[in-house]
Amino acid sequence: MKSLVVLGSTGSIGRQTLEVVGSQKCLKLVGISFGHNTRIAERQISYLKPRYVASLKREDSLKREFPDIKFFCGAEGIEEMLRTADPDYVMVGVPGIAGLRYSLVATEIASRICLANKETLVCGGQIFLESVKKNRVELLPVDSEHSAVFQxxxxxxxxxxxxxxxxxxxxxxxxxxxxxxxxxxxxxxxxxxxxxxxxxxxxxxxxxxxxxxxxxxxxxxxxxxxxxxxxxxxxxxxxxxxxxxxxxxxxVGWPDMRIPISYALNYPVRQVVNKEFDxxxxxxxxxxxxxxxxPALSLAREIVGQLSFQIAYNSADEVAIEAFLSRKIKFTDIFKVIQSAVKRVDPCDPSGYNEVMEIDRVSRILAMEEVSKCSSQ
Ligand SMILES: NC(=O)c1ccc[n+]([C@@H]2O[C@H](COP(=O)([O-])OP(=O)(O)OC[C@H]3O[C@@H](n4cnc5c(N)ncnc54)[C@H](OP(=O)(O)O)[C@@H]3O)[C@@H](O)[C@H]2O)c1
Known part of the structure; x- marks a missing residue:
């Protein structure tokens, strides 16, 4: 039986992945990672008993409750957990550019990456794909549309x-x-x-x-x-x-993310997930x-293939969404923030992870400047 690590286990993709694994008993879950949702993580750990658990913050109470499990913390901890667990398969269900770091580590370890995190390809582009190729990793899309096309x-x-x-x-x-x-x-x-x-x-x-x-x-x-x-x-x-x-x-099929998740985990075999489609x-x-x-879709089409613009598009969107959720900007300002960062960021072709993260840093500053402008209007 192949072993699996699920990154982002407490999120929408992560929870549905654990549901699929729990019901199909097709893979051995060896590790999970999560951010801050201790309550959901606790339930997952007691039910599925992975050997390794990583979280963004220290989880002393979980450590006391589950003394046989090895815990890791911080982004470095999640990376270390991946390396220690050394799984056959990794599900990347972390959102945003944060997922790129883990996806890159996964290419060095796993034989299959089930990729829900679209930002890995948007911000990592060829850098990620070259590592996939070099390490002969199978890349299975989890996004329902890309899974459909793949099939x-x-x-x-x-x-x-x-x-x-x-x-x-x-x-x-x-x-x-x-x-x-x-x-x-x-x-x-x-x-x-x-x-x-x-x-x-x-x-x-x-x-x-x-x-x-x-x-x-x-x-x-x-x-x-x-x-x-x-x-x-x-x-x-x-x-x-x-x-x-x-x-x-x-x-065609049910709008049920467990279907592309199950397909990515079991490929090329199809397992029962939902009732027959009517x-x-x-x-x-x-x-x-x-x-x-x-306009955000048209802008994406204009910048396809230009990695620094793709990174700015994503980073500015992450900043704009936070500002919208905290009611600093209007819904329609989200596009303005993205457009401004994409226009102002220097065009270049990053060749590694650190360069990607530098463009991300600069883009966030540019996006925050536009957020300030929008919120003062
Ligand atoms: N949800 C879907 O149906 C769907 C469909 C297609 C593609 N996707 C893609 O899949 C990815 C995940 O989406 P989602 O909807 O599952 O997100 P979500 O519900 O927000 O869950 C995110 C998960 O990642 C953890 N997390 C958040 N920030 C992190 C960080 N910086 N480092 C490590 N872990 C972190 C969260 O932990 P805590 O909650 O514990 O803090 C949670 O476990 C995204 O890239 C999204 O575009 C999702």
Whole structure:
């Protein structure tokens, strides 16, 4: 049985991964990491009993409660836990650029990386992919759209285009004027998926789709103008591939993240996750996505392949979301903050992790300057 470490175990992806592993009994869970959610982590540890646990802060009470488990703390601790646990598979369910560091370590250790953290490809690009190649790691996408495309690609035929769908997020039916006044609580109510805060807000601004276009470009080596984005309101169609002979293959199924998680963990085998899909009970329909309403998606398309801009796009979004959640800026300011950082950051081609983190640092400063401007207006 292969061994597994789950990074970000207390989050949306992490909890669903543990659910899949617990019900399928397909892998041996040897380690977990989390940030600050001690309550959920405690339940996971007592139920699944991993040998190694890492958290961002010191967890003295957990150490006392579970004396047989080895604990690590801090970002270095999470890295050390990964190296000590030495798993076959790693699930990267940490959000933001923080995930890049762990994904890079995972390439040196694991034979398979199940990648939920899209920022690894957005901020690490070729740096990450070269390490994957050098270490002969299998890279399995967990994002539902990329998992769908991965499952539809054919060995002998190149796709003409690929399709990734978007639900449209929580404010999809509001007009641009009304978007000025939406509150964090309104934006956090996603119509289909239950996800972490950042990805939920990113779904509403379409930054998420922007990050996913960039992710698809790196993952599948397809230019951005051949990556279609369409709205699928019920998230039943996850992705598609269009071939030269006119055939379109669509990936259809329940909007249930446990399905791509299970696929990544068990590939190439499919395990039971959900009840059989009922074709009669749902409508299959796609709508055009108005890129004018979602300038963040158009901006992502403009910067694809330029790593310093991709990093700035992500870092500024992380800063802007925090400012929006603490009501310092309006929902519509999120794009302004991202645009400003991308415009002002120096174009360059970082060759390693430290250079990526330096661009991240500078971009955050630029983003914070724009946040101050927006909040004083
Ligand atoms: N959720 C989805 O359905 C979904 C779908 C596709 C892709 N993704 C991607 O998957 C990633 C995770 O998303 P999520 O929705 O699962 O996020 P989430 O619910 O916010 O969970 C994040 C997890 O990572 C931990 N964490 C947060 N910051 C960390 C840091 N700096 N270092 C180490 N651990 C940290 C959190 O710990 P604590 O909570 O204990 O503090 C939690 O366990 C994101 O990149 C997202 O874009 C998610």
């Amino acid at each position: 539809l690609l054919e060995q002998w035929n190149k796709p003409r285009r690929i399709l990734i769908t978007a639900s449209g997020g929580s404010v999809r039916d509001m007009d641009v004027e009304a978007l000025q006044h939406v509150s964090p609580a309104q934006v956090l109510k996603h119509p289909v998926w239950s996800m972490g805060k950042r990805v939920t807000i990113d779904s509403a601004t379409m930054v998420n789709k922007g990050l996913e276009v960039i992710e698809a470009y790196h993952l599948f080596g397809i230019p951005q103008d051949r990556i279609l984005t369409l709205i699928c309101r019920n998230s039943i169609i996850h992705g598609g591939v269009i071939y030269d002979d006119g055939v379109v293959k669509l990936h 074709m009669n009970s749902v409508s299959l329909s796609l709508e055009p996505l108005d890129e004018k309403k979602y």
